[in-house]
Amino acid sequence: MKVPQFLRLAVRRVIRVYYHFIFRLNRVAVQKVKLEQCGACDGQVTWFDVNRLTDTERYPFSDWKRPAKAIYRYRLENVVLDAYYMVFFKNGGIIPNCNHYITGELLNSLKVRPNEVISYEDQGLVFSCSDHWENNYFHWMAHAIPAFYAALQSGIQGKFLVPSPLLPWQQRTLELLGIDLERCCPINKYKQYALSCVDYYELGTGEADFAVSNLSVQAYQQMISNVKVSIKQELCHDKIYISRANKEHRNLSNEAELIESLKQKGYFILDPELYSIDEQIIIFQNAKMVVALLGAGLANIGFCKPGTIIYELIPSHHDNQCFLVMSLQGKLRYWADKFDTGVDHNRPDHLSAWVNELDIPFVIKRLDELEQFIK
Structure with missing residues (x-):
């Protein structure tokens, strides 16, 4: 008798759910260690009287809240790593909750390629500290750096899995953390690796993105303490604007006009890629006010002093709270306004360029209001 298609699909779904339950981190890990307890947080502005601002309805996070969250490290044994998606397999089955936003059909389609697996079992214990967007500056700074720091501070002897090739700016961030590059174990993004023992850090795949993580703050402070560049006048500016003029995504058609208006108000226009990591740390350490469109360059606010x-x-097509949370972590004074970009919200794409122009007169008025609070 032929089994109806709807029944076959239903059985597959049940098997998939059961399979994902069986292979979750909690069940396959031989060890689970709590790294930190992140406190609850929300988007309420408490650092000043909001009534002193006009048009406050543009602030997008008034009702946003996140409960307290624990962050863990898991030890996995005899697993295979797909280095492109940074997903682990155990006994040929995928561990579904060990990655950053790989879900659905894509997750279910991933398989071990037995004939292509490279044995790294002789490397002993290794640390997995990054997600599959490791070359994105925000993902590296917000996910990988805190995880590398936590692994280093654990005192456990092992090697750090790092992308190959390791980009110069990635290498420098690891050096600033105090990681010996001799302890780094390179992995090619297009390969799979058999590993005998792995410490998997939830920090490295964004579990603390929307939680106030003290480990993240400590990691940035460690980097600041190891900066070797001397403080120069050209790196010290009270007010800075992070430009997206040369960026590929979320372009703003009238950014040149915005930049000209900001220059007239005394803002230093910063393209972070023109500066070394050490120089960027100094720039953000000395800033009293940072203005920016949503973008990876804002990850540098991790280096700002409290009160900035x-x-x-x-x-409007990508109202992400990640930099609000980084501000809460660092005790920074955060405000945001959301602008209608004209991008179709029914088909959200966080990479899309703005269709509408930015309301520059509103931005300048808002800056006049916020600058009153500069200390």
Whole structure:
């Protein structure tokens, strides 16, 4: 008798759910260690009287809340790593909750390629500290750096899995953390690796993105303490704007006009890629106010001193709270306004360029209001 297609699909779904339950980290890990307890947080602005601002309805995070969250390290044994997606397999089955936003059909389609697996079992214990977007500056700074720091501070002897080739700026961030590059174990993004023992850090795949992580703050402070570049006048500016003029995504058609208006108000226009990591740390350490469109360059606010004012211009098609949370971590004074970009919200794409122009007169008025709080 032929089994109806709807029944076959239903059986597959049941098997898939059961399979994903059996192979979750909690069940396959031989050890689970709590790294930190992140406190609850929300988007309420408490650092000043909001009534002193006009048009506050543009602030997008008034009702946003996150409960307290524990962050863990898991020890896995005899697993295979797909280095492109940074997904682990155990006994040929995928561990579904060990990655950053790989879900659905893509996750279910991933398989071990037995004839292509490279044995790294002789490397002993290794640390997995990054996600599959490791070359994105935000993902590296917000996910990988805290995880590398936590692994280093554990005192456990092992090697750090790092992308190959390791980009110069990635290498420098590891050096600033105090990691001996001799302890780094390179992995090619297009390969799979058999590993005998792995410490998997949830920090490395964004579990603390929306939680106030003290380990993240400690990691950035460790980097600051190891900066070797001397402080120069050209690196010290009270007010900075992070430009996206040369960026590929979320382009703003009238950014040149915005930049000209900001220059007239005394803002230093910063393209972070023109500066070394050490220089960027100094620039953000000395800033009293940082203005930016949503973008990876804002990850540098992790280096700002407590009390620095952060003003983020949020595109309506991608209202992400990640930099609000970084501000809460560092005790920075955050404000944001959301602007209608004209991008179809029914088909969200966080990479899309703005269709509408930015309301520059509104931004300048807002800056006049926020600058009153500069200390």
